Amino acid sequence: MNLVVVSNRVARGKPNEPMTGGLAAALLPVVEYSGAIWVGSSGRVRDGQQKEPFAEIEALGTGALATLDLPAAHYGGYYEGFANSALWPALHSRSDLIRVSQGDYLSYREVNAFMARALLRFRKTRTAFWVQDYHFLALGAELRDLGIDDPIGFFLHTPWPVTAVMQGVPNHRELITAMLAYDLLGFQTETDRQNFLGYLGGELGLSVEDGIVLSQHGRTRCEVFPIGIDAEKFAQYAAKSVSHPDVSRLRRSLNGERLAIGVDRLDYSKGLVNRISAFDRLWTEHPQFSRSISLLQIANPSRGGIEAYGNLQNEVARLVTDVNGRHGEVDWTPIRYLNKGFSQAVLAGLYRTAQVGVVTPLHDGMNLVAKEYVAAQNPADPGVLVLSKFAGAANELDTALQVNPHDIDGMARAIAIAAAMPLPERKMRWDAMMKKLRGHTIQQWSSDFVAELEKCRTQKAAVAPL
Numbered sequence: 001m002n003l004v005v006v007s008n009r010v011a012r013g014k015p016n017e018p019m020t021g022g023l024a025a026a027l028l029p030v031v032e033y034s035g036a037i038w039v040g041s042s043g044r045v046r047d048g049q050q051k052e053p054f055a056e057i058e059a060l061g062t063g064a065l066a067t068l069d070l071p072a073a074h075y076g077g078y079y080e081g082f083a084n085s086a087l088w089p090a091l092h093s094r095s096d097l098i099r100v101s102q103g104d105y106l107s108y109r110e111v112n113a114f115m116a117r118a119l120l121r122f123r124k125t126r127t128a129f130w131v132q133d134y135h136f137l138a139l140g141a142e143l144r145d146l147g148i149d150d151p152i153g154f155f156l157h158t159p160w161p162v163t164a165v166m167q168g169v170p171n172h173r174e175l176i177t178a179m180l181a182y183d184l185l186g187f188q189t190e191t192d193r194q195n196f197l198g199y200l201g202g203e204l205g206l207s208v209e210d211g212i213v214l215s216q217h218g219r220t221r222c223e224v225f226p227i228g229i230d231a232e233k234f235a236q237y238a239a240k241s242v243s244h245p246d247v248s249r250l251r252r253s254l255n256g257e258r259l260a261i262g263v264d265r266l267d268y269s270k271g272l273v274n275r276i277s278a279f280d281r282l283w284t285e286h287p288q289f290s291r292s293i294s295l296l297q298i299a300n301p302s303r304g305g306i307e308a309y310g311n312l313q314n315e316v317a318r319l320v321t322d323v324n325g326r327h328g329e330v331d332w333t334p335i336r337y338l339n340k341g342f343s344q345a346v347l348a349g350l351y352r353t354a355q356v357g358v359v360t361p362l363h364d365g366m367n368l369v370a371k372e373y374v375a376a377q378n379p380a381d382p383g384v385l386v387l388s389k390f391a392g393a394a395n396e397l398d399t400a401l402q403v404n405p406h407d408i409d410g411m412a413r414a415i416a417i418a419a420a421m422p423l424p425e426r427k428m429r430w431d432a433m434m435k436k437l438r439g440h441t442i443q444q445w446s447s448d449f450v451a452e453l454e455k456c457r458t459q460k461a462a463v464a465p466l
């Protein structure tokens with residue numbers, strides 16, 4: 001089968017390159033091992049009408065990577081506009097941050113149509129298309145308009161909110177109706193799937209049976225496929241990278257002190273302000289923890305042109321300065337705050353160095369940092385994961401110390417418990433989580449989805465008119 005995977009952001013197969021966001025990191029091994037062709041944005045734009053959209057193609061493991069320059073006139077409205085100032089806030093239940101114009105919606109649709117035309121050149125016999133994430137909700141419908149009847153699946157990496165929030169997105173009805181052109185829609189959790197089905201019933205008046213909805217576009221199956229990671233690869237990276245200069249410098253600088261680590265894109269969904277406030281509370285109310293645990297917070301900026309992100313960057317920087325000013329000592333910095341990305345190999349070593357991993361988003365589709373932190377631990381002396389209940393990963397990682405990220409006192413207590421947890425309890429919790437990660441890998445996730453997508457081909461053939 002010729003599998004064509006599509007996403008906005010892509011990754012190149014270089015283990016030493018910094019990675020932005022869970023999606024690109026997750027898809028990389030899928031493409032490398034499955035032989036798929038991965039199509040996405042080059043990050044550059046082009047002026048004018050392109051008859052044959054330009055694609056640069058390079059090998060990626062057994063697969064290939066094709067990147068496109070998106071149309072300059074529509075890129076802003078598509079990426080910073082509709083995708084990241086309407087859909088992203090809504091999908092993370094932040095309707096208060098929706099800022100969008102009708103022009104942005106039209107640009108979003110234009111870029112989806114442009115991508116559909118570009119995909120035609122990768123179509124061969126027995127092709128299946130697998131579209132990723134909220135940038136391309138309408139891509140399936142555009143492909144159908146071009147006459148494509150191959151199986152087309154879609155996977156949403158973010159949460160799906162309750163209907164009242166989705167109703168805050170301009171053109172939501174048209175857009176979500178367009179999503180039904182997909183044969184298969186995949187969600188991270190059952191809650192996301194139920195919210196989506198709730199929208200179909202409540203807003204579009206469609207009935208759903210056994211996860212299958214019938215619409216003007218035909219049959220669409222809605223299922224849950226929680227995304228996994230390659231836990232063994234991460235564990236190997238972690239064991240190897242202890243000698244990496246960044247990792248060994250970090251170790252040396254700790255002088256026996258404990259370390260907590262947070263690694264996030266600088267995004268309002270990640271709960272950075274609440275997390276830092278919890279550390280502030282910890283050092284204020286439990287002074288025995290000052291000098292005995294510090295926080296390394298890596299926050300890689302993205303979407304910097306959007307006001308909400310600029311504001312957040314300023315707010316977090318001010319808060320870190322304030323907390324360090326109040327709790328710091330001449331020879332002790334409570335929070336090391338870095339606005340840059342690291343490669344997966346180095347991150348794995350940093351995770352292994354930290355006795356506590358803090359993953360406390362207000363909302364998150366899955367959050368692969370939580371899984372990577374667990375996979376990177378030393379089995380003989382594992383660290384403790386403090387995990388938000390509102391990350392998709394909380395369903396599987398149920399022996400993490402789960403917290404409500406809105407409860408600052410509760411988070412401060414959990415960090416204190418994690419920092420002091422005895423080895424047998426740490427091992428028991430870690431073993432249980434590692435077992436889950438090994439039992440559900442990224443390869444499994446992609447083969448489950450693709451197998452379900454292939455079934456759509458057989459079903460379509462069975463109902464095709466003679």
Ligand code: G6P
Pocket residue numbers: 008009020021022023024133134157158302303
């Ligand atoms: C999240 C989204 C991805 C996105 C990534 C990075 O993980 O689900 O679709 O690629 O963030 O965001 P960016 O806007 O920097 O590509």
